[in-house]
Amino acid sequence: MAALLLCMDARSSTRSIANSPVEAWLTQADNAWSNDIPRFRGILAQLQQHEDQLTSVQRWHFRLLDAQLLADKGDYAKAEPILYAIINHSGDLPFSVRAMAALIRDKFLNRDYVSAYALANTLMAELPKVDDPQARLEGMQEVILLLDQNAVGQHDLALDYARQMKALLPSAKGQCYGSALETQSMLYAGKLTSTSPAFQAAIDGCLAAGQSLQADALRLDLAYEMVDEGHADRAIALLHSIASEIQGTEYTPYLASLPVTLARAYLSLGDAPRARKFALDSIAITGPDSPLWTLQAAYEVLYQAEKKQGHDAAALAYYEKYAAQETAAMDNAKAIGLAYQTVRQQVLSEKMKAEALGKENKILQLRQDLASQAQKSSRLFNALLLAVIAFFVLAMLWLWHSWRRFRWMARHDGLTRAYNREHFFVEARRTLRQLHKARVDACLVVLDLDHFKRVNDTHGHAAGDQVLRSAAMIVGRELRPNDLLGRLGGEEFGILIPGCSRDQGLEVANRIRNALATTPVTLDSQVTVVVSASLGLACAANSSYMLRLLLIDADAALYQAKENGRNQVVVDTSETKSMLHS
Numbered sequence: 001m002a003a004l005l006l007c008m009d010a011r012s013s014t015r016s017i018a019n020s021p022v023e024a025w026l027t028q029a030d031n032a033w034s035n036d037i038p039r040f041r042g043i044l045a046q047l048q049q050h051e052d053q054l055t056s057v058q059r060w061h062f063r064l065l066d067a068q069l070l071a072d073k074g075d076y077a078k079a080e081p082i083l084y085a086i087i088n089h090s091g092d093l094p095f096s097v098r099a100m101a102a103l104i105r106d107k108f109l110n111r112d113y114v115s116a117y118a119l120a121n122t123l124m125a126e127l128p129k130v131d132d133p134q135a136r137l138e139g140m141q142e143v144i145l146l147l148d149q150n151a152v153g154q155h156d157l158a159l160d161y162a163r164q165m166k167a168l169l170p171s172a173k174g175q176c177y178g179s180a181l182e183t184q185s186m187l188y189a190g191k192l193t194s195t196s197p198a199f200q201a202a203i204d205g206c207l208a209a210g211q212s213l214q215a216d217a218l219r220l221d222l223a224y225e226m227v228d229e230g231h232a233d234r235a236i237a238l239l240h241s242i243a244s245e246i247q248g249t250e251y252t253p254y255l256a257s258l259p260v261t262l263a264r265a266y267l268s269l270g271d272a273p274r275a276r277k278f279a280l281d282s283i284a285i286t287g288p289d290s291p292l293w294t295l296q297a298a299y300e301v302l303y304q305a306e307k308k309q310g311h312d313a314a315a316l317a318y319y320e321k322y323a324a325q326e327t328a329a330m331d332n333a334k335a336i337g338l339a340y341q342t343v344r345q346q347v348l349s350e351k352m353k354a355e356a357l358g359k360e361n362k363i364l365q366l367r368q369d370l371a372s373q374a375q376k377s378s379r380l381f382n383a384l385l386l387a388v389i390a391f392f393v394l395a396m397l398w399l400w401h402s403w404r405r406f407r408w409m410a411r412h413d414g415l416t417r418a419y420n421r422e423h424f425f426v427e428a429r430r431t432l433r434q435l436h437k438a439r440v441d442a443c444l445v446v447l448d449l450d451h452f453k454r455v456n457d458t459h460g461h462a463a464g465d466q467v468l469r470s471a472a473m474i475v476g477r478e479l480r481p482n483d484l485l486g487r488l489g490g491e492e493f494g495i496l497i498p499g500c501s502r503d504q505g506l507e508v509a510n511r512i513r514n515a516l517a518t519t520p521v522t523l524d525s526q527v528t529v530v531v532s533a534s535l536g537l538a539c540a541a542n543s544s545y546m547l548r549l550l551l552i553d554a555d556a557a558l559y560q561a562k563e564n565g566r567n568q569v570v571v572d573t574s575e576t577k578s579m580l581h582s
C-alpha cells in the first residue's frame with residue numbers, strides 16, 4: 001500500500017492527458033458498469049480493439065473494467081489476479097480502491113467472508129485519502145453492503161455511512177446511490193414501510209439521475225416489502241410495470257428476483273398455479289445451485305403452492321429443498337457474523353497492540369529524554385565546574401603574579417632595578433648575621449658616581465636616568481649571584497660582598513671602578529658619556545658585622561676617595577675613620 005501511495009503523483013500527471021475518444025469510452029464504461037450492463041460490454045469490446053492506443057494509466061483503467069466484467073460473469077478465477085495486480089502495481093489509489101471494492105464483492109459472493117471483511121477494513125482506511133468520486137462511490141457502497149448484513153447487524157452504522165456518502169458525493173449519481181443504500185439500511189433495520197415517502201423519493205432520484213439499475217433494485221425491494229405487508233396486488237402491478245426493463249438489464253439477481261417476488265405475491269392472493277409457474281421461472285434463471293436468496297424463496301413458494309393444491313409428495317420434495325436452503329442460509333449467516341466478529345477482534349487486537357507499542361515507545365522516549373536531559377545537565381554542570389575551576393586558577397595565577405610584581409616593586413628601585421635602600425638594608429643585615437655566625441668575612445662597598453650633577457646639567461635629567469641605569473647594569477655584571485646591590489639614594493649604591501676578605505674586596509671594587517670608567521654610555525641623543533665613580537670599602541672582620549657601623553666606615557672611605565680626586569677606591573683605615581669623625 002505504501003508503494004501505491006508513493007506512485008500517486010506520477011499517475012495524476014498522466015491522467016490529465018486524454019480527452020481522446022478512448023478516455024471518453026472509459027468514462028462511459030464507468031457509468032454503464034453499474035447501470036447498463038449490455039452497453040458496458042459493448043464499450044469494453046470497443047476498447048479492446050483499441051488496446052494498443054492506451055496510455056499506461058488508461059491500460060490500468062481498462063484492466064479494472066475488464067476484471068469487473070469477468071467478476072460479473074462469475075469468472076472469479078480470472079478476475080482476482082487482475083484486481084490484485086491493480087492494487088499492488090498500478091500506483092493509482094482510486095483504481096486500487098475500486099479494485100479492492102470488486103475483490104470484496106467477489107470474496108463475499110464466494111463466501112470467503114473473512115477475506116471480504118478484512119479487505120473492507122483496509123478499504124475503509126484508504127477511503128479518506130481518495131477524492132475520485134467513482135472510487136469513493138464503489139468503495140463506500142461495498143463497505144455499507146457488508147455492514148448491512150443481517151448477521152452483522154450494523155444497520156445504524158451502515159445508515160450513517162450511507163448519509164456520509166450522500167454528503168460526500170453531491171452529484172445526482174452519488175445522491176442516488178447514497179439514497180438507495182440509506183433506504184436499504186432503514187428497511188433492514190425495520191425503520192421503513194412500503195408506503196414511506198423516502199422509498200419513492202429514492203426511486204425517483206435514481207430515475208432522474210438515469211441510474212435505472214439502482215431504481216430497479218429499489219423497486220424490487222419495494223415490491224417484496226408490499227407482499228410482506230399484505231399489498232400483493234400493488235406488488236404485482238409494480239412488478240409487471242418494470243418487467244421489461246428488468247429483462248433488459250441481463251443482471252441475474254434482478255432477473256431471478258422479479259419472478260420469485262411475483263410468485264410470493266400470487267401465493268398470498270391464493271393463486272397457486274401462477275405462484276408455482278413464477279417460482280419455477282426464477283429457479284430456471286439461477287439454476288438449482290445458486291447462492292442467491294431467490295432460490296430459497298422459490299422453493300418455499302413451490303412447497304406452499306403444491307401443498308395448497310393437495311400435491312403432498314411434490315410439496316414434501318420442495319419442502320426438503322426449502323429446508324436445505326434455509327439451513328444453508330442460516331449457516332451462511334452464521335459464517336458472515338463469525339467473519340465480521342473475527343476481523344473485528346483482529347482489528348481491535350492490532351489496535352491494542354499498536355496502542356501498547358505506542359505507550360511502550362512513549363515510555364522509552366520519555367526515558368531517553370530523561371537520560372539525555374540528565375546527560376545534558378551533567379555536561380552543563382561539568383562545564384560550569386570546569387569554568388569555575390579555570391576562573392579560580394586564573395584568578396590565583398593573576399593574584400600570585402600581582403603579588404610577585406608588587407613584592408618586587410616594594411623591594412627594588414624602579415629605575416636601576418637594584419634593591420631599594422630599605423630592602424638592601426634588610427638583606428644586608430640578615431646576610432651579615434649569618435656570616436657572623438659562620439665567622440666568614442664580608443665587605444661593604446659604597447659607590448658614588450663622580451660629578452653626576454654635570455651629566456644632568458649638560459644632557460638633561462632623562463639622560464641622567466639613563467646613565468644611572470647603565471651604571472647599575474655595569475656594576476651588576478661585575479658581581480656574583482650572592483652579592484647584594486642596592487641603590488642607597490641619588491647616584492649612590494651599596495654593595496655587600498659576602499665571603500670576601502679585604503684584599504678580595506679591594507680587587508672587586510677596583511674591577512667595578514675600572515668597568516665604569518672604561519665603559520662609555522651612549523645616550524638617546526647618540527652622545528657618549530663616561531662616568532667614573534668613587535668607592536669606599538669597609539670589611540666586617542676589620543670593622544663590624546653591624547651594618548650601621550660598617551656603613552659609617554665605608555662612607556668614611558668614600559669621603560676620602562672623593563677628597564683624593566675621585567675615580568678611585570679607598571679602603572677604610574683608622575685614618576679615614578678619624579678623618580670622618582674629626
Ligand SMILES: Nc1nc2c(ncn2[C@@H]2O[C@H](COP(=O)(O)OP(=O)(O)OP(=O)(O)O)[C@@H](O)[C@H]2O)c(=O)[nH]1
Pocket residue numbers: 448449450451452453454456460461462463464465468489490491562566
Ligand atoms: N637624573 C637623576 N639625577 C639624580 C637622581 N638622584 C639624584 N640626582 C642628581 O645627582 C646629583 C648629585 O649631585 P651632587 O650631590 O652635587 O654630587 P656630584 O655632582 O656627583 O659630585 P660629587 O659626588 O661630589 O662627585 C644632583 O644633581 C641630583 O639632582 C636621579 O634619580 N636621577
